[in-house]
Amino acid sequence: MKINFIAFDSLGVKSSCTQVRTKDVTITIDPGIADEVDSFPLPHGQRCDLAGKYDERIRRACSQSDIVAITHYHYDHFIDEGDKRLYGGKILLIKHPKNKINHSQEGRAASFLPKAEKLAKEIHFADGKEFRFGSTIVRFSKPQWHGPQGTNLGFVLMVSVIEGKEKLLYTSDLNGVYLREQADSIIKEKPTFLILDGFPTYLLGYVASFANFKKAIENTVRIIEHTRCRWYVIDHHLLRDYRYPELYWEVYKKAKRLGKRVCTAAEMLGEKPAVLRAYEKNGPTRWVEWEDFSFQKLNKLIAGARKKAGAARQ
Numbered sequence: 001m002k003i004n005f006i007a008f009d010s011l012g013v014k015s016s017c018t019q020v021r022t023k024d025v026t027i028t029i030d031p032g033i034a035d036e037v038d039s040f041p042l043p044h045g046q047r048c049d050l051a052g053k054y055d056e057r058i059r060r061a062c063s064q065s066d067i068v069a070i071t072h073y074h075y076d077h078f079i080d081e082g083d084k085r086l087y088g089g090k091i092l093l094i095k096h097p098k099n100k101i102n103h104s105q106e107g108r109a110a111s112f113l114p115k116a117e118k119l120a121k122e123i124h125f126a127d128g129k130e131f132r133f134g135s136t137i138v139r140f141s142k143p144q145w146h147g148p149q150g151t152n153l154g155f156v157l158m159v160s161v162i163e164g165k166e167k168l169l170y171t172s173d174l175n176g177v178y179l180r181e182q183a184d185s186i187i188k189e190k191p192t193f194l195i196l197d198g199f200p201t202y203l204l205g206y207v208a209s210f211a212n213f214k215k216a217i218e219n220t221v222r223i224i225e226h227t228r229c230r231w232y233v234i235d236h237h238l239l240r241d242y243r244y245p246e247l248y249w250e251v252y253k254k255a256k257r258l259g260k261r262v263c264t265a266a267e268m269l270g271e272k273p274a275v276l277r278a279y280e281k282n283g284p285t286r287w288v289e290w291e292d293f294s295f296q297k298l299n300k301l302i303a304g305a306r307k308k309a310g311a312a313r314q
Contacts, residue, residue: 010266012274024134082115100143102154176216198238
């Protein structure tokens with residue numbers, strides 16, 4: 001099995017597009033892309049240039065693939081175009097367009113499917129299903145919450161690609177594994193390689209709470225403790241925030257103690273993450289001061305937030 005990191009936030013674009021080659025098939029997972037967020041420490045023009053560069057790389061990866069998998073209908077996970085390079089002659093394994101889906105994604109799926117049907121060799125709704133191509137197995141989870149339970153962001157599918165004794169598990173957008181049952185299902189899969197999306201820390205204090213962040217950290221630590229992966233790539237939402245090494249301090253501490261390799265897609269390619277390079281060159285955009293986020297620090301922040309919320313209700 002060969003795993004290629006096509007486009008990721010650690011490379012400077014909103015994406016987690018991954019290509020997997022086995023002796024039977026080549027699969028591209030989540031061929032989508034968008035410009036990075038405004039808090040990303042690069043000028044808008046440079047962010048757009050990177051999006052153009054990796055958009056082309058995604059189309060090239062799809063053109064060289066037999067299968068395209070789409071875990072949900074956010075634009076950083078699929079491209080809503082009738083481009084033959086993306087979908088022409090491909091087997092599409094995609095999130096169900098009507099079941100376990102929120103309103104906006106249902107509309108995007110309705111826009112996408114007629115174009116895909118004209119181009120694709122086959123289209124299969126993949127929710128909770130397993131597909132076999134020669135000796136390669138591609139397995140999809142049942143729909144998982146895109147963040148905390150009840151979120152209006154909808155649902156996603158996790159994807160496992162299995163060849164012999166090797167298994168890649170791609171979590172899609174769990175937003176950092178909020179739920180204990182999601183962590184337990186990842187552990188139960190016993191992956192050899194894990195691509196895990198990190199918590200959207202750039203939204204902390206706005207639409208993301210410190211209490212949920214703590215849950216994500218605890219669940220990530222649990223996954224590292226109870227799995228034996230050759231490497232753990234933590235990327236996507238987390239790599240939009242140049243504070244990420246300090247914010248995930250407990251995760252990196254645990255991995256170091258256990259001798260496990262936790263890194264980003266960029267680091268797997270021998271590069272420093274784009275957000276760190278940009279921060280070193282251009283300086284901070286939003287967060288001028290911060291520190292290591294230990295569990296003790298998180299408990300203090302959570303207690304402070306609850307006290308503030310209680311005072312506001314009085």
